[in-house]
Amino acid sequence: MVSGPSFWGKQVLLQGNEAMVEGALAAGCTFFAGYPITPATEISEVMSVKLPAVGGTFIQMEDEIASMGAIIGASLAGAKSMTATSGPGFSLMQENLGFACVAEVPCVVVNVMRGGPSTGLPTNVAQGDVMQARWGTHGDHPIIVLAVSSTADCFDITVKAFNLAEKYRTPVIILSDEVVGHTREKIRIPHPEEIEVVDRIRPNMPPEWYIPYEDNSRGVPPMGIFGDGYRYHVTGLIHDVRGFPTQRADEIVPFLTRIHRKISQNFFDILMVDTELADDAELLVIAYGSVARSARRAVREARERGVRAGLLQLITLWPFPRQILEPYLKKVRAVLVPEMNMGQVSRELKRINQGMTRVETLNRIDGNLITPAEILVRLLKM
C-alpha cells in the first residue's frame, strides 16, 4: 500500500495516521523525532519509511522529552519538524513545548488522544487532552491547537498546521483521536500546485543589522537559522529583542505581550470551523474530532424528522473561536456539546456563552465513540 514518498493527485485508501504523514510531507516536513506510543505509532512508522526517501531525517529518540527537544533543535537549524504522541507522551513534552513558545520555534506536535488519565485506556478513544493542549505547559503563553475529524482532515489540517507554525513562529498542536487515527478511508491527495505551503520569513538585512526578536507590524520577527550567518542567542529565559536574558520589566512586558498579540491579532486567519445546516438551525451541535462525524449524521437525520438542527464543527480549538460562535449563540434555541470527556470544550463554551442560550452537554468517558443515535436522541428531546 505504501508505494511512494507521496501520492500526488491520486485516490488512496489511508488511515488517519498515514494521511497525517502525507500532509506533513506535502507541507515540506523534513524532520521527525518520536517515541512509540499507541495509538500514534503509525505516524512514526510511516515517517521512518518515507522521510529518508525525500532527503529528510527520522529518528526514534529515547523518550518524548527528547523528541520534543530534537524537533526544536532541528527547526532552529532550518527544518520543518514534527513529532507525534499520545496522552502520557504529550504530558512529557510540555516543558519543551513551552520553550518552543518562548523561543518562537515553529514545529508541529500531534497528540492522538486515547483514554486517560495516566496510562488509562491505551487502545480506546477519548478527547481528554483539550485543556492539556491549552494549558499543559507552565506560565502564560499563546498556543494554536487544531482538531481533526477524518482522514481527509488529517491531510489538509496537517498542511495548515505547518503553515500556521511557520507563519507565526509557534508550535502548533494537532489533536487527533484513536478513531480518527485508525479509521481507513479513501481520500484524494491533491497535486502540489493545489495546496498552499507557507515558509517562515527569513531575515534579509545585513547580519549586523539583524535584531532577532524585534517587534514589527505582524508581531512575528524574521527567523534566522543556525548556520545562515545570522548568529544570535536562543533561550527559554525571557529575553530582550536581541535574545539575551532580561529581568527588566520594560523588556519582559513588551515581549510577553507581543507573543500573545501575534496570535490574537490574527484570530481570523487562525480560526477554522466547518458548518452544516447551521444558518437556519434552532438547535446547534458543537463538536470536534471523531465526534463531529457522529454529530453530522445525527444532524442530517434530525432534519429528516423535521427538527431544525445544525452542526458547527470546531477545527481550531485554541485560540477558542469566540468571535465565530457568538452570533450562533445569540440566535439558536439551544446548543448541544457532545464530547468524549467530562466537559472540556462545553466548559469553555459556557464561559463565553454568558446566558445567551441554553448549553447542554453529552459526555462519554467509557472509551467508546459517541454514536449518531445518541446525539439524535438528545436532539429530539431538546
Add this chain to the structure above:
Amino acid sequence: MAEVTKLIHKYLRHDKKFPHVWCPGCGNGILLGALIRAIDRTGFEKDDIVLVSGIGCAGRLPVYVDFNTLHTTHGRALTFATGVKLANPRLQVIVIMGDGDAMAIGGNHFIHAARRNLNLTAIIVNNNIYGMTGGQYSPTTPYGALATTAVYRNIEHAFSIAELAVTAGASLVARGTVYHATMLDRLIEQAIRKRGFSVLEVISHCHTQFGRRNKMGGAVDMLRWQKENAVRVEKAAEMSEEEMAGKFTIGVLVDRDLPIYTEEYRKIREAARRRLGAVK
C-alpha cells in the same frame, strides 16, 4: 597578552552581556578561555559553530560568545543538539553541561547520545554540586560530603562521568581539569576534531557552594587540590591501586572509531529511495 586580547575581541559578545553571572574564582571562566582558544585553533568559522547548553552555571556559558548559541531546558541540551546536528550535519555542535544537568535530569539523554554516536562534542563541567541552585548534592557529589540537602552527609555514591561515557559507547572520552589549563585547550581541540560523539569531563571547583561547606578552602585551595590529585592516564597505568587512592586520571581515556550516525543515515536515505522508487 596581545594575542589573548585579540581572541577576546574576536569571540566575546561585547555589548550588554557582561558582567557574567559566575562567582569570582569560578572554573567556568578558565573553561571558556580554553574553549575559545581550542575553537580558534580548529579554524571553524563562527557561523559553523553551534554552542548548546542546559541550565545551571555552566549552562550560562554560550550567552557570552559570538556563535549560534542555544540555551535549552534543564538536562535536555543533548536532545536539542541532536536535532540541530541531524537537520544540518555541516554544523559543528558543541554542548556544555554541568554535572547535575548532564548526569541527573539528563542522564538518560547522555547515555543514549553516546550510544547513538552523532558527531557532537559534549563538555561536562563537574564541580560536584548544584551551584546555581544553592549547593544541593548532585550525582557527582562524593560519598560523605556535605550539601544543603545533605547536611547529615551524602550517603549516595558518585557517578564517574568519563567512565560512564566509555561504557555507553562514546567515540572519544577524555578528562581534564581547569587547573591544567593548557592541557584543557588541547583536550577540547581534540574532542571537537574527533569524528563521532566525544565527551570531555572537566573537573572544576565550586568554592562558593561546595568548597566552603566542605572546608576545602577557596578557589586557589581547590585548584591546588586538582593539581595534587590529578594523575595523567599514562602515569596512572604504572601506579598501584593504593597509590591511586583518592586520585583521578586526566587525559584521553578512550579514542575509537565507530560508525557515525549522520553517515549511516545517508545509507538509509539511499535504501529508502531505492525501495520507494523516488527520483527526487
